[in-house]
Amino acid sequence: MRPPGRRGTGEWRSLDRDLERVSVLEAGAIHLSRPLLGVGVSLAFIVVSMLVTLLVTGREPGTMVIVAASALAAYMALNIGANDVANNMGPAVGSGALPMAGAITLAVICESAGALLAGHEVVETLSRGILDFDLVSASPAFAPAMIAALLGAALWVNVATWIGAPVSTTQAVIGGMIGAAAAAGGLAALSWQTLGLVALGWVLSPLLGALVAGALLAVITWRILDREDKIGAAQRWLPRLIGLMAGAFSAYLMLKLPLHLGRSFAPGLIALVGLGLGLLSWRLSIPAVARQAQGLENRRGAMKVLFRLPLVISAALLSFAHGANDVANAVGPLAALVEWQRSGVASEFVSLPFWVLLIGAAGISVGLMMFGPRLIRMVGQEITRLNPVRAFCIALSAAMTVILASAFGLPVSSTHIAIGGVFGVGFFREWFTQPRNPDPARRFPVQERRRRRLVRRSHFMTILGAWLVTLPCAGLISALVFTLVRLLSGVA
Template sequence: MDNTPTRLGKPTLDKDLDKLTRLEEATHFISRGLLAPGIGLIFLALAMIVAAAFVIDRPGAAVIIAAAALAAYMAMNIGANDVANNVSPAVGSRALTMTAALVIAAVFETLGALLAGGDVVSTVSEGIVGPASMPPDTLILAMLAALLSAAVWINVATWLGAPISTTHAIVGAVMGAGIAAAGAASVDWKLMSGIATSWVASPLLGGVIAALLLFFIKETIIYRDDKIAAARRWVPGLVGLMSGSFVAYLSISPLDHLLDLSLGASLLLGLAAGMATYAASVPFIARQSIGLDNRNQSLRKLFRVPLIISAALLSFAHGANDVANAIGPLAAIVHAAQTAQSGFDHTLPLWVMLIGALGISLGLLLFGPKLIELVGKDITKLNPMRAYCVALSAAVTVLVASAFGMPVSSTHIAVGSVFGVGFFREWYTRNSRRRLDYIRKRGGIIDVEELEDRNPDEIRRRRLVRRSHFMTIVAAWIITVPLTAMAAAILFTLLNGLFG
C-alpha cells in the first residue's frame, strides 16, 4: 500500500505566489537604495524649516530659506566625499570597523564644526571675491550659483568614486560667479595662485612624507630579526611623534583663532605633548607586546590605538576647517539679505552652524562608505603600519606647509599619502636589500627578474597601486576649479537674467 503523503496545493496558484514574492523582494531591494536620498531630502526640508523659523519676519526671507537648502545639500556632499579621507586609513587597515569609523567621524566632525568652525567662514564668504565689488543683490545671486555648482560637482565626483577637494570646488565656484558678476578684477588672484600651487604640492608632499615614514618603519621594525623588541624600542617614539604633530597641527589650523599661537609656539606645544605621550607610551607598549608572536601580524595591535585617535582628530580638524565650504556662502547671503550690505557678519547665527555641522555628519553616514572603501582599500592595501604613515603624513604635511606659508588641501594630502605608500611599496619590494636578505634568511627564494622574464604579465600583476584609480582621481583634481568656475558663471548669468 502506498503511504506517500498527498501534496496539497495548486501549481498555478503557487507559481503566481512565487512571482509576487520575487516582486516584493525586488521592490524591497530598490526601496533600500532610495532610503538614503529620502533621508537627505528630509534634511533639506528641515533646514528650510529651521531657516524659516529664524528669518521668516525679516527682509530676504525667501532667498535665505532657499540658500539654507543649498547649504544643507552642499554640507551633505562634503560629508560624503571629503570626510572619507580622515577615517579611511583606520578602516582600510581594519583598526576600526566601518560602523565605528562612521560614528567617530560624525561625532568629531560635528564638534569641530561647532566649537572651532566659525572663524574660517569669512575666508570663503569674502576672501576670494571682494564683497565691496558688487551690490548686495548681485552678491546673493553669485553665492547661490556658487553653492549649487560646487555641490553638484561634488555629488557627481562622489558618484564616480573620485575623492576631490571640496575646498577647491567652492573656491572655484565663488571665483567663477565673482568674475561673471563683477569681472576678473574682483578676484584675489594671489590666493588663487596659492591654491593652484597646492594642487601639485599637497599630494607630492603628503606622498613623500608617508613614504619616508613607511621606510623608517620597515627598516627599524618590520624587517628585523626580533620585531617585538624593535617595536618596544621605536613604537613609543612613533606614537609620541603622532601626538606632538597633531597637537601642533590643531593649534595652527582649526584652533588658531582660539589659542592665537605663533608657529614657533605651536611647535613647542606639540613637542611638549609628544614628549609626554612618549613617556606614557613606553610602559603601555611594553604591556601590549607581552606574549605577542614575532611576526608582522602581531605589530597590528600596537598601532591600533594611535590610528583610532588619528581618525578622531582628523575629523575634528576637518569639521572645523571645511564647514566653511558649506556655510560660508550662506553666511554672506544672510548678511546681505538682512542688511542690504555686501560683506560678512562675524557674529554667525547658531542655526547656520548647525546646518553645516549636521549636514556634514549626515552626508558621511548616508553616503560616505563608498569613498571610505575606495581610499582605504581599493587604491592600495593598507595595514596598521601603512595606515599610521598616511594619518601622520596629513598632520606633518600641514605643519611643513604652514612653515612655508603654503595653502594645502587635506584631501590631496590624504589621497597623495595613500598613493605614496603604495608606490613606495612597489619600489621597496623590488629594490630593498634588507628585505631580500630577511626573506632569504628565513628560507624564502626571491628572483623577481627571472620571474618577470618568464612572464611579462607578472610586472603588472605585482603592482600594488591600482593605476585606474590614480588616473581618475588626478583628472578629477585637475578639472575641479575650472569646472565649478564655469558652471557657477553660467548659473549666475541665468539667475541674473531671471531675477537680477
C-alpha cells in the first residue's frame, strides 16, 4: 500500500473532484428527467384507460368515439389532480402540519375514497341549466361537442397549471361545454340568466372566502393568541371551533355530495345534523384538547400543536368532498357518450358506470402524484406565510362559505373560496401588523411599506387574471376544436 504522501493526496483530491462532477451531472440529469417521468406515466395511464374502455365497450357502433372520449376524460382527470387538489392540501403543507409526501398520500386516499364511495350514481351531463340540453342533444354533432368540451377544458387547465395558477376545473368544464355547445347549436343554446347567476357566484366566491377566513383568524387572535393565558384560552375555545368545524363540514358534505343526484337534503335536516354533530364533537373534544395541552408552554408556538390535528382532519374532509363532487368534471361528458352509445338517446342526467368512475378517480390520483407538488407549494408557501392556525381558518372558511352561499341560492366555486381564504388571512395579517395611530408627521417610505407586505402581489394578479379568462379561454378552445373536428369528420 502506498504510504500517504503529496502525490497520493493529489490523486485522492483529483478523484474527489471527478466524483463531485459526476454527482452534479447525475443530480442534474435526475432533475431534468422528473418532468419526463410525469409525462411518461400520464401517457401510460391514458393508454390504459383507452384499453379498458375498448375491453368494456367491445365492438359496438360508436366504440372508437367512446375510446377517444375516455382518453380525453383521463387527460382531464390528470389535470384536475395536478391543479385542483392543491387548494385542499396546500395550506396543510405550507403550515408544516403535513409533509409533502404525507399530504399527497392523504389526498390520494381521500380523493379516491370520495370518488369511488360517494361519487355520483347519476351525473349532470351539461352545465347546471346554463345550456338548453334538448337543443344540443338533438344535434347530430352531439358526440363531437362532448369531445371538444373535454379537450378544451383539459387544455386550459393544463396551461393554468403550467403557469402556476390554481383555477376552478368546474369553471373550465362549464366554459368548454358552453363553447362546444354554442358552436354546435348557436348562441340560442345558452341561458344567459343562469350564466349570469353562476358568474356572479364565481366573483363573490373568493370575496366570501377571504372575509370568512379573515374573520375566523380575527376571532382566534382576539380570544386566544392575544390572551395572557393562551393555553387556558385555547382549552376553552378550541373545542368550540372543533364543534363548529364538525357541524360545518357535515352540512358541507350533505350539500356537496348529492349535487348531481337530482335530489337534495331538506335544509332543516342539514341544520339538524350539523347542529347535532357539532355539539357532540364539542363535548368530546374538551377532554382531548385538555390532555394535549398538558405540558405546553404558554406561548403562541404551542397553538401549532393544538391546531395541527383539526387542520389535517379538515383537509382530509375537503379532499373527500372534492373527489366525490369533482370527479364528474372529468367523466361527465364521457358518461353522456356511453349513455348515447347504449341507448341511442342523449340524456341530461346519465348513470355513471363504475369503470368510468374508476378512470376519473385514478386519473385525479395520478395527476396529483406526478404534478401536484408544484401548485401545493405555491398555494401553501408562496402566496403568504401560513401556520396551522391560519391554515385551519382557510379550511373551515371553505365549508362555512359554501353553506352561507347555499342559503342564498348562490352557486360558488370551492376553488375560488379556498384561494380567497389564503389571501384573506394574508391581508388580515398585513392589516393587523401595521402600527396603530402612527405619528401623522411620520410617513413610511414606499420601500418600507412594500417590505411590510405579507401577501405576494404577483401571485395575486396572476391568479386573478387566470380566473377571469378561464371560462372564455376554455370556451374558445372548445369551439375551435369542435369546428376542426366537424370539418375533418364532415358532421353537419
